[in-house]
Amino acid sequence: MSSPIxxxxxxxxxxxxxxxxxxxxxxYLRVLHVDDLRAVAADHQLAAMPRLVLGGGSNIVLTxxxxxxxxxxxxxxxxxxxxxxxxxxxxxxxxxxxxxLVDWTLQHGLGGLENLSLIPGSVGASPIQNIGAxxxxxxxxxxxxxxxxxxxxxxxxxxxxECGFSYRDSIFKHTLRDRAVILDVTLALPRRWQACIAYAxxxxxxxxxxxxxxxxxQVAHAVIAIRQRKLPDPATIGNAGSFFKNPxxxxxxxxxxxxxxxxxxxxLQADGSxxxxxxxxxxxxxxxxxxxxxxxxxxxxxxxxxxxxxATGAEVMHLAxxxxxxxxxxxxxxxxxxxxxx
Ligand code: EPU
Numbered sequence: 001m002s003s004p005i006x007x008x009x010x011x012x013x014x015x016x017x018x019x020x021x022x023x024x025x026x027x028y029l030r031v032l033h034v035d036d037l038r039a040v041a042a043d044h045q046l047a048a049m050p051r052l053v054l055g056g057g058s059n060i061v062l063t064x065x066x067x068x069x070x071x072x073x074x075x076x077x078x079x080x081x082x083x084x085x086x087x088x089x090x091x092x093x094x095x096x097x098x099x100x101l102v103d104w105t106l107q108h109g110l111g112g113l114e115n116l117s118l119i120p121g122s123v124g125a126s127p128i129q130n131i132g133a134x135x136x137x138x139x140x141x142x143x144x145x146x147x148x149x150x151x152x153x154x155x156x157x158x159x160x161x162e163c164g165f166s167y168r169d170s171i172f173k174h175t176l177r178d179r180a181v182i183l184d185v186t187l188a189l190p191r192r193w194q195a196c197i198a199y200a201x202x203x204x205x206x207x208x209x210x211x212x213x214x215x216x217x218q219v220a221h222a223v224i225a226i227r228q229r230k231l232p233d234p235a236t237i238g239n240a241g242s243f244f245k246n247p248x249x250x251x252x253x254x255x256x257x258x259x260x261x262x263x264x265x266x267x268l269q270a271d272g273s274x275x276x277x278x279x280x281x282x283x284x285x286x287x288x289x290x291x292x293x294x295x296x297x298x299x300x301x302x303x304x305x306x307x308x309x310x311a312t313g314a315e316v317m318h319l320a321x322x323x324x325x326x327x328x329x330x331x332x333x334x335x336x337x338x339x340x341x342x
Contacts, residue, residue, distance in 0.1 A: 004039075005029055005036050005039045005040065006029070006030070007027050007028070007029055007046075007069075008027070008028045008029070009026065009027060009028075010024050010025070010026065011024060011025045011027075011028035011070070012024055013025055013054075013057070013062060013066070013070070016054055016057045016072065017054075017057035017058075017060055017062055017240075018056065018057055018058040018120055018234035018238060018239060018240055019060075019061060019062070019234075019238045019239060019240050019307050019311070019313075019316065020234075020238030020307050020311075021061070021062045021238070021307065021311065021312065021313050021316070022310070022312070023062040023064060023065050023066065023313065024065045024066070025052070025065070025066045025068075025069075025070035026065070026066065026067050026068060026069070027049065027068065027069040027070065028069070028070045028072065029069065029070070029071055029072065030072050030074050031071050031072060031073050031074055031075060031095070032074055032075060033075065034075075034148065034155070034183055036071075037071070037148050037150070037181055037183075038148070038153055040069070040071070040150070041148065041149075041150045041151070041152070041153035042153055046069060047150065047151075049068040049069045050066070050067060050068030050069070051068055051069050051070075051071060051150070051178065052066055052068065052069070052070045052071070052342060053070075053071045053073065053124075053181050054070055054071065054072045054073065055073050055094065055095070055121055055122030055123075055124045055125035056097065056098070056120055056121035056122040056125060057121075058120035058121035058122075058125070058234065058240060058241065059121060059125060059128075059129060059240055059241065059338070059339045059340060060240065060339055060340045060341075060342055061240065061313050061316050061317065061337075061339050061340070061341045061342065062313045062342050063312075063313035063314055063317060063341060063342060064313065064314075066342060071181065073094045073095040073122060073124050073181075074095045075093040075094055075095035075096075075183070075184075076093050076095055076096055077091075077092070077093040077096070077184075078090065078091070078092045078093070078096055078100075078101055078104050079091060080108075081186060084188065086188075086190060086191055086192070087143070087188035087189055087190050087191060088110055088188075088189050088191065089143055089186050089187070089188055089189075090104075090105060090110065090186065090187050090189060091184050091185070091186040091187075092104075092123045092184060092185055092187075093123065093124075093183070093184050094122060094123055094124025094125075094181075094182050094183055094184055094185070095122060095123070095124065096122065096123045097121075097122060097123075098116070098119050098120070098121050098122060098123055098125075098126055098131070099117060099118050099119065099120075101113070101123055102114065102116060102117050102118075102220070105187075105189060106216055106217055106220060110189040110216075111189065111190070111193035111215075111216030112141050112187070112188075112189035112190050112193060112216070113141060113187065113189070114216045114217070114219040114220040114223065115133060115134040115135060115136040115196055115199075115202070115219065115223055116131060116132070116133055116134075116136060116138070116141075116223075117220045117223045117224050117227070118223065118224050118227045118228070119131050119133060119241075120234055120241065123184070123185050124181075124182040124183075124184075124185065125182075126138050126185060127142065127145055127163055127165070127170055127172060127182060127185060128170055128172040128173060128182070129168045129169065129170070129173070129338070130165045130166065130167070130168060130169060130170050132167070132168070133223070133227075134196075134199040134201070134202045134223055134226075135196050135197075135198055135199040135202070136196055137165070137167075138165070139160060139163075139165035141187045141188060141189065142160050142163070142165070142185070142186075142187060142188070143159075143160070143186040143187055143188040144157055144158060144159050144160070144186045145157070145158055145163070145182055145183075145184065145185045145186065146158075146182075146183040146184050147176075147180040147181060147182050147183060148180070148181050148183060149179060149180060150179055150180070150181060151179055155183070158171075167245070167246075167248070167275075168245050168338055193216060195213075195214050195216070195219055196219075197214065197219060201226055202219070202222060202223065202226065205222040205225060205226055206218070206219070206222050209222065229300070230300050230301050231298075231300075231301060231304060232298055232300075232304060232306055237298075237306050237307070237308075238306060238307030238311070239298065239304050239305065239306045239307065240305070240338075240339040241304065241338070241339075242278075242279075242303045242304060242338050243303060243304060243305040243320060243337060243338060243339065244278045244282075244303060244320075244323075244324075244335040244336060244337055244338055245278065245335070245336050245337075245338045246267075246275045246276060246277060246278045247275070247276050247278060247333050247334065247335060247336070248269065248273050248274065248275050248276075249273065249274055249276060249333065250272075250273055250274075251272055251273065251274060254266050254274040254276070257276075257331065257333075261284070261331070263280075264276065264280070265277035265280040276333065278303050278327075278335055279301055279302045279303035280302075281327045281330075281331055281333060281335070282297065282302040282303060282323055282327060282335075283302040284330070284331075285323070285326040285327055285330055287302055287323050287326070288302040291308055291319075292315065292318055292319040292322060293311065293315040293318070293319075294307065294308045294309055294310050294311035294312075294315055295307065295308065295311040295315040295316045295318070295319040296308045296319070297319070297323070305319060305320060313341075313342075317341065320337060323335070
Protein backbone atom coordinates (compact mmCIF):
# COMPACT_ATOMS: atom_id res chain seq x y z
CA MET A 1 0.00 0.00 0.00
CA SER A 2 1.57 3.33 -1.01
CA SER A 3 1.58 6.27 1.39
CA PRO A 4 -1.19 8.89 1.01
CA ILE A 5 -0.40 11.87 -1.21
CA UNK A 6 0.38 15.23 0.39
CA UNK A 7 -1.91 17.82 -1.20
CA UNK A 8 -1.33 21.46 -0.35
CA UNK A 9 -3.95 24.23 -0.64
CA UNK A 10 -3.63 27.77 -1.97
CA UNK A 11 0.00 27.53 -3.05
CA UNK A 12 1.77 30.53 -4.63
CA UNK A 13 3.01 29.74 -8.15
CA UNK A 14 5.18 32.81 -8.70
CA UNK A 15 8.41 30.90 -8.13
CA UNK A 16 7.18 28.09 -10.38
CA UNK A 17 6.65 30.05 -13.61
CA UNK A 18 9.48 31.81 -15.45
CA UNK A 19 7.25 34.79 -16.32
CA UNK A 20 7.20 35.41 -12.56
CA UNK A 21 3.44 35.94 -12.59
CA UNK A 22 1.78 36.02 -9.22
CA UNK A 23 -1.00 33.43 -9.14
CA UNK A 24 -2.07 30.67 -6.78
CA UNK A 25 -3.08 27.04 -7.17
CA UNK A 26 -6.21 25.92 -5.28
CA UNK A 27 -4.55 22.51 -4.81
CA TYR A 28 -0.94 21.55 -5.40
CA LEU A 29 0.99 18.30 -5.39
CA ARG A 30 4.74 17.84 -5.66
CA VAL A 31 5.03 14.71 -7.77
CA LEU A 32 8.06 12.66 -6.71
CA HIS A 33 6.97 9.25 -7.94
CA VAL A 34 4.60 7.71 -10.47
CA ASP A 35 2.56 6.35 -7.56
CA ASP A 36 1.52 9.94 -6.74
CA LEU A 37 -0.04 10.17 -10.21
CA ARG A 38 -1.64 6.74 -9.93
CA ALA A 39 -3.23 7.85 -6.66
CA VAL A 40 -4.64 11.00 -8.29
CA ALA A 41 -6.00 9.00 -11.24
CA ALA A 42 -7.65 6.52 -8.87
CA ASP A 43 -9.36 9.19 -6.75
CA HIS A 44 -12.64 10.21 -8.44
CA GLN A 45 -12.75 13.62 -6.82
CA LEU A 46 -9.13 14.52 -7.62
CA ALA A 47 -9.32 13.03 -11.11
CA ALA A 48 -12.35 15.21 -11.91
CA MET A 49 -10.63 18.48 -10.95
CA PRO A 50 -9.18 20.78 -13.62
CA ARG A 51 -5.54 19.78 -13.83
CA LEU A 52 -2.35 21.64 -14.73
CA VAL A 53 0.90 19.74 -15.13
CA LEU A 54 3.81 21.99 -14.32
CA GLY A 55 7.43 21.29 -15.21
CA GLY A 56 9.88 24.19 -15.16
CA GLY A 57 6.97 26.59 -15.78
CA SER A 58 8.90 28.11 -18.68
CA ASN A 59 6.21 27.92 -21.32
CA ILE A 60 3.03 29.07 -19.60
CA VAL A 61 1.15 32.29 -18.99
CA LEU A 62 -1.01 32.21 -15.86
CA THR A 63 -3.93 34.57 -16.46
CA UNK A 64 -5.35 34.11 -12.97
CA UNK A 65 -5.42 31.78 -9.98
CA UNK A 66 -5.69 28.14 -11.00
CA UNK A 67 -8.92 26.69 -9.56
CA UNK A 68 -7.89 23.03 -9.78
CA UNK A 69 -4.97 20.74 -9.03
CA UNK A 70 -1.42 21.60 -10.04
CA UNK A 71 0.80 18.55 -10.51
CA UNK A 72 4.35 19.80 -10.15
CA UNK A 73 6.70 17.26 -11.70
CA UNK A 74 9.71 16.91 -9.40
CA UNK A 75 10.92 13.42 -10.35
CA UNK A 76 14.62 12.91 -10.99
CA UNK A 77 17.11 10.53 -12.60
CA UNK A 78 19.15 10.30 -15.80
CA UNK A 79 20.76 7.10 -17.05
CA UNK A 80 21.93 5.20 -20.10
CA UNK A 81 19.19 2.64 -20.66
CA UNK A 82 20.17 0.87 -23.85
CA UNK A 83 21.60 1.06 -27.30
CA UNK A 84 20.69 0.51 -30.91
CA UNK A 85 23.00 -0.06 -33.84
CA UNK A 86 23.35 3.69 -34.39
CA UNK A 87 22.65 5.28 -31.04
CA UNK A 88 23.03 5.26 -27.27
CA UNK A 89 19.72 5.56 -25.44
CA UNK A 90 19.52 7.94 -22.47
CA UNK A 91 16.41 8.12 -20.31
CA UNK A 92 15.63 11.13 -18.12
CA UNK A 93 12.80 11.62 -15.63
CA UNK A 94 10.19 14.26 -16.50
CA UNK A 95 11.14 16.49 -13.57
CA UNK A 96 14.80 16.82 -14.59
CA UNK A 97 15.96 20.21 -15.84
CA UNK A 98 16.46 20.12 -19.63
CA UNK A 99 19.80 21.94 -19.70
CA UNK A 100 21.19 19.75 -16.91
CA LEU A 101 20.36 16.74 -19.08
CA VAL A 102 22.21 18.30 -22.03
CA ASP A 103 25.19 18.89 -19.74
CA TRP A 104 25.05 15.32 -18.41
CA THR A 105 25.15 13.87 -21.92
CA LEU A 106 28.13 16.05 -22.89
CA GLN A 107 29.96 15.09 -19.69
CA HIS A 108 29.40 11.46 -20.60
CA GLY A 109 30.90 12.01 -24.06
CA LEU A 110 27.52 11.82 -25.83
CA GLY A 111 26.85 14.43 -28.48
CA GLY A 112 23.52 15.20 -30.13
CA LEU A 113 21.74 17.61 -27.80
CA GLU A 114 24.29 20.47 -27.87
CA ASN A 115 22.22 22.72 -30.19
CA LEU A 116 19.45 22.56 -27.58
CA SER A 117 21.67 23.90 -24.77
CA LEU A 118 20.22 26.37 -22.27
CA ILE A 119 16.58 25.94 -23.31
CA PRO A 120 14.68 26.64 -20.09
CA GLY A 121 12.25 24.08 -18.75
CA SER A 122 11.98 20.43 -17.83
CA VAL A 123 12.53 17.17 -19.68
CA GLY A 124 8.84 16.27 -19.38
CA ALA A 125 7.80 19.48 -21.13
CA SER A 126 10.26 19.08 -24.00
CA PRO A 127 8.10 16.78 -26.18
CA ILE A 128 4.92 18.82 -25.69
CA GLN A 129 6.09 21.68 -27.87
CA ASN A 130 8.86 19.68 -29.58
CA ILE A 131 11.51 22.14 -28.39
CA GLY A 132 13.91 23.31 -31.05
CA ALA A 133 16.77 25.70 -31.64
CA UNK A 134 19.66 26.30 -34.05
CA UNK A 135 18.60 23.72 -36.59
CA UNK A 136 17.66 20.81 -34.31
CA UNK A 137 14.31 19.81 -32.83
CA UNK A 138 13.69 17.34 -30.03
CA UNK A 139 12.10 14.96 -32.56
CA UNK A 140 15.50 14.60 -34.29
CA UNK A 141 16.94 12.99 -31.14
CA UNK A 142 13.79 11.42 -29.71
CA UNK A 143 13.44 7.67 -29.19
CA UNK A 144 10.33 7.19 -27.01
CA UNK A 145 8.59 8.31 -23.86
CA UNK A 146 6.45 6.84 -21.12
CA UNK A 147 3.25 8.54 -20.03
CA UNK A 148 0.44 7.83 -17.64
CA UNK A 149 -3.09 8.14 -18.96
CA UNK A 150 -4.89 10.00 -16.18
CA UNK A 151 -8.27 8.67 -17.34
CA UNK A 152 -7.38 5.00 -16.92
CA UNK A 153 -4.25 5.12 -14.77
CA UNK A 154 -2.47 3.00 -17.40
CA UNK A 155 1.13 3.57 -18.35
CA UNK A 156 1.90 3.67 -22.08
CA UNK A 157 5.03 3.95 -24.19
CA UNK A 158 4.90 6.15 -27.27
CA UNK A 159 7.44 6.13 -30.10
CA UNK A 160 8.31 9.12 -32.25
CA UNK A 161 5.57 8.61 -34.82
CA GLU A 162 2.94 8.18 -32.13
CA CYS A 163 3.89 11.57 -30.63
CA GLY A 164 2.89 13.39 -33.86
CA PHE A 165 5.71 15.91 -33.67
CA SER A 166 5.79 18.99 -35.88
CA TYR A 167 7.07 22.56 -35.44
CA ARG A 168 6.41 23.46 -31.77
CA ASP A 169 3.61 20.91 -31.72
CA SER A 170 2.75 17.32 -30.73
CA ILE A 171 -0.17 15.05 -29.83
CA PHE A 172 0.14 16.38 -26.26
CA LYS A 173 -1.28 19.71 -27.41
CA HIS A 174 -4.21 17.92 -29.09
CA THR A 175 -5.85 14.54 -28.38
CA LEU A 176 -3.70 13.82 -25.31
CA ARG A 177 -4.03 17.32 -23.88
CA ASP A 178 -5.49 17.20 -20.34
CA ARG A 179 -5.05 13.44 -20.37
CA ALA A 180 -1.38 12.42 -20.50
CA VAL A 181 1.29 13.09 -17.93
CA ILE A 182 4.76 12.38 -19.33
CA LEU A 183 6.85 10.28 -16.93
CA ASP A 184 10.20 10.06 -18.70
CA VAL A 185 11.77 10.67 -22.08
CA THR A 186 14.31 8.48 -23.89
CA LEU A 187 16.67 10.11 -26.35
CA ALA A 188 18.70 8.40 -29.06
CA LEU A 189 22.15 10.00 -29.24
CA PRO A 190 24.06 9.15 -32.42
CA ARG A 191 27.17 6.97 -32.06
CA ARG A 192 28.70 8.68 -35.08
CA TRP A 193 28.22 12.26 -34.05
CA GLN A 194 28.36 15.05 -36.60
CA ALA A 195 28.09 18.75 -35.84
CA CYS A 196 24.85 20.40 -37.09
CA ILE A 197 26.00 23.94 -37.69
CA ALA A 198 24.14 25.03 -40.79
CA TYR A 199 22.10 27.65 -38.88
CA ALA A 200 23.71 30.92 -40.04
CA UNK A 201 24.01 32.54 -36.63
CA UNK A 202 25.65 29.45 -35.15
CA UNK A 203 28.06 29.10 -38.09
CA UNK A 204 29.02 32.78 -37.69
CA UNK A 205 29.60 32.38 -33.96
CA UNK A 206 31.91 29.39 -34.49
CA UNK A 207 33.75 31.24 -37.25
CA UNK A 208 34.24 34.22 -34.96
CA UNK A 209 35.69 31.82 -32.38
CA UNK A 210 38.09 30.43 -34.97
CA UNK A 211 36.61 26.92 -34.69
CA UNK A 212 36.46 25.08 -38.01
CA UNK A 213 35.65 21.52 -36.87
CA UNK A 214 33.88 21.91 -33.53
CA UNK A 215 33.39 19.30 -30.84
CA UNK A 216 29.92 18.89 -29.33
CA UNK A 217 31.07 20.93 -26.34
CA GLN A 218 32.29 23.75 -28.57
CA VAL A 219 28.91 23.83 -30.31
CA ALA A 220 27.22 23.94 -26.89
CA HIS A 221 29.42 26.86 -25.82
CA ALA A 222 28.61 28.77 -29.01
CA VAL A 223 24.85 28.17 -28.59
CA ILE A 224 25.02 29.26 -24.96
CA ALA A 225 26.85 32.46 -25.91
CA ILE A 226 24.25 33.33 -28.59
CA ARG A 227 21.35 32.64 -26.25
CA GLN A 228 22.88 34.66 -23.43
CA ARG A 229 23.40 37.61 -25.79
CA LYS A 230 19.88 37.62 -27.22
CA LEU A 231 17.49 36.05 -24.76
CA PRO A 232 16.68 37.33 -21.27
CA ASP A 233 17.60 35.09 -18.34
CA PRO A 234 14.31 34.25 -16.57
CA ALA A 235 16.17 34.47 -13.25
CA THR A 236 16.50 38.23 -13.80
CA ILE A 237 13.70 39.18 -16.25
CA GLY A 238 10.50 37.12 -16.30
CA ASN A 239 9.72 35.66 -19.73
CA ALA A 240 8.63 32.46 -21.50
CA GLY A 241 11.05 32.48 -24.45
CA SER A 242 9.52 33.10 -27.87
CA PHE A 243 5.97 34.27 -27.28
CA PHE A 244 4.68 33.50 -30.80
CA LYS A 245 5.35 30.70 -33.24
CA ASN A 246 6.99 31.67 -36.51
CA PRO A 247 3.98 31.63 -38.90
CA UNK A 248 4.09 29.32 -41.92
CA UNK A 249 2.64 30.53 -45.25
CA UNK A 250 2.42 29.18 -48.78
CA UNK A 251 4.95 30.21 -51.47
CA UNK A 252 2.55 32.54 -53.32
CA UNK A 253 1.60 34.36 -50.11
CA UNK A 254 5.29 34.74 -49.25
CA UNK A 255 6.03 36.12 -52.75
CA UNK A 256 3.27 38.73 -52.35
CA UNK A 257 4.73 39.75 -48.99
CA UNK A 258 8.28 39.99 -50.38
CA UNK A 259 6.99 42.19 -53.23
CA UNK A 260 5.63 44.62 -50.66
CA UNK A 261 8.37 44.16 -48.03
CA UNK A 262 11.64 43.22 -49.77
CA UNK A 263 13.51 42.79 -46.45
CA UNK A 264 11.05 40.13 -45.17
CA UNK A 265 12.90 37.31 -43.35
CA UNK A 266 11.61 33.87 -44.41
CA UNK A 267 12.91 30.32 -44.50
CA LEU A 268 11.96 27.72 -47.12
CA GLN A 269 10.56 24.52 -45.58
CA ALA A 270 10.90 20.97 -46.91
CA ASP A 271 7.28 20.99 -48.16
CA GLY A 272 7.71 24.20 -50.19
CA SER A 273 6.03 26.48 -47.64
CA UNK A 274 7.86 29.34 -45.88
CA UNK A 275 8.36 30.08 -42.21
CA UNK A 276 8.32 33.82 -41.53
CA UNK A 277 10.43 35.33 -38.73
CA UNK A 278 7.77 36.59 -36.32
CA UNK A 279 10.46 38.62 -34.50
CA UNK A 280 11.08 40.58 -37.70
CA UNK A 281 7.34 41.21 -38.27
CA UNK A 282 6.92 42.49 -34.70
CA UNK A 283 10.10 44.56 -34.92
CA UNK A 284 8.82 46.20 -38.13
CA UNK A 285 5.64 47.21 -36.32
CA UNK A 286 7.81 49.18 -33.89
CA UNK A 287 7.13 47.06 -30.83
CA UNK A 288 10.71 46.20 -29.86
CA UNK A 289 11.51 47.62 -26.43
CA UNK A 290 7.96 48.99 -25.91
CA UNK A 291 5.69 48.23 -22.94
CA UNK A 292 2.01 48.18 -22.07
CA UNK A 293 1.66 48.39 -18.32
CA UNK A 294 4.20 46.09 -16.69
CA UNK A 295 4.46 43.79 -19.72
CA UNK A 296 6.99 44.60 -22.41
CA UNK A 297 8.77 43.52 -25.59
CA UNK A 298 12.40 42.58 -25.00
CA UNK A 299 14.90 45.12 -26.37
CA UNK A 300 17.13 42.54 -28.06
CA UNK A 301 14.54 40.09 -29.47
CA UNK A 302 11.05 41.29 -30.41
CA UNK A 303 9.66 37.74 -30.24
CA UNK A 304 10.15 37.63 -26.46
CA UNK A 305 7.66 39.29 -24.13
CA UNK A 306 8.93 40.14 -20.66
CA UNK A 307 7.62 40.96 -17.22
CA UNK A 308 9.02 44.35 -16.30
CA UNK A 309 7.99 43.80 -12.67
CA UNK A 310 4.69 42.68 -11.21
CA ALA A 311 2.96 42.05 -14.56
CA THR A 312 -0.26 40.06 -14.43
CA GLY A 313 -1.10 37.39 -16.97
CA ALA A 314 -3.88 39.67 -18.23
CA GLU A 315 -1.34 42.44 -18.92
CA VAL A 316 0.86 40.03 -20.84
CA MET A 317 -2.10 38.88 -22.94
CA HIS A 318 -3.23 42.48 -23.51
CA LEU A 319 0.23 43.26 -24.93
CA ALA A 320 0.25 40.03 -26.97
CA UNK A 321 -3.16 40.88 -28.48
CA UNK A 322 -2.08 44.42 -29.37
CA UNK A 323 1.02 43.05 -31.16
CA UNK A 324 -1.06 40.42 -32.92
CA UNK A 325 -3.55 43.03 -34.16
CA UNK A 326 -0.75 45.28 -35.53
CA UNK A 327 0.99 42.42 -37.32
CA UNK A 328 -2.33 41.26 -38.80
CA UNK A 329 -3.14 44.77 -40.00
CA UNK A 330 0.26 45.50 -41.50
CA UNK A 331 1.17 42.09 -42.96
CA UNK A 332 -2.13 40.17 -43.02
CA UNK A 333 -0.44 37.41 -40.98
CA UNK A 334 -1.91 35.90 -37.81
CA UNK A 335 0.54 35.20 -35.00
CA UNK A 336 -0.23 32.24 -32.78
CA UNK A 337 0.94 32.35 -29.15
CA UNK A 338 3.49 29.67 -28.40
CA UNK A 339 3.20 29.21 -24.61
CA UNK A 340 0.24 27.51 -23.01
CA UNK A 341 -2.18 30.17 -21.77
CA UNK A 342 -3.87 29.00 -18.57
N1 EPU B 1 14.57 39.41 -36.04
C1 EPU B 1 14.40 40.77 -36.15
N2 EPU B 1 14.06 41.48 -35.04
C2 EPU B 1 13.92 40.89 -33.83
C3 EPU B 1 14.07 39.50 -33.72
C4 EPU B 1 14.40 38.77 -34.84
O1 EPU B 1 14.54 41.35 -37.23
O2 EPU B 1 13.62 41.61 -32.87
C5 EPU B 1 14.99 38.64 -37.22
C6 EPU B 1 16.45 38.23 -37.07
O3 EPU B 1 17.29 39.20 -37.60
C7 EPU B 1 16.53 36.95 -37.82
C8 EPU B 1 15.13 36.37 -37.71
O4 EPU B 1 14.27 37.42 -37.27
O5 EPU B 1 16.80 37.19 -39.17
C9 EPU B 1 15.04 35.16 -36.78
O6 EPU B 1 15.51 35.49 -35.48
P1 EPU B 1 16.23 34.40 -34.55
O7 EPU B 1 17.36 33.76 -35.28
O8 EPU B 1 16.53 35.08 -33.26
O9 EPU B 1 15.20 33.26 -34.35
P2 EPU B 1 13.62 33.24 -34.10
O10 EPU B 1 12.97 32.73 -35.34
O11 EPU B 1 13.17 34.57 -33.60
C10 EPU B 1 13.52 30.77 -33.27
C11 EPU B 1 12.91 30.03 -32.12
C12 EPU B 1 13.76 30.19 -30.87
C13 EPU B 1 15.16 29.61 -31.16
C14 EPU B 1 15.75 30.38 -32.36
C15 EPU B 1 17.05 29.77 -32.81
C16 EPU B 1 10.51 29.99 -32.48
C17 EPU B 1 9.16 30.49 -32.07
N3 EPU B 1 11.57 30.52 -31.86
O12 EPU B 1 13.50 32.15 -32.93
O13 EPU B 1 13.17 29.39 -29.83
O14 EPU B 1 16.01 29.74 -30.04
O15 EPU B 1 14.86 30.31 -33.49
O16 EPU B 1 16.83 28.53 -33.40
O17 EPU B 1 10.59 29.12 -33.36
C18 EPU B 1 11.60 29.49 -28.03
O18 EPU B 1 10.92 28.68 -28.67
O19 EPU B 1 11.25 29.90 -26.92
C19 EPU B 1 12.86 29.97 -28.62
C20 EPU B 1 13.62 30.89 -28.02
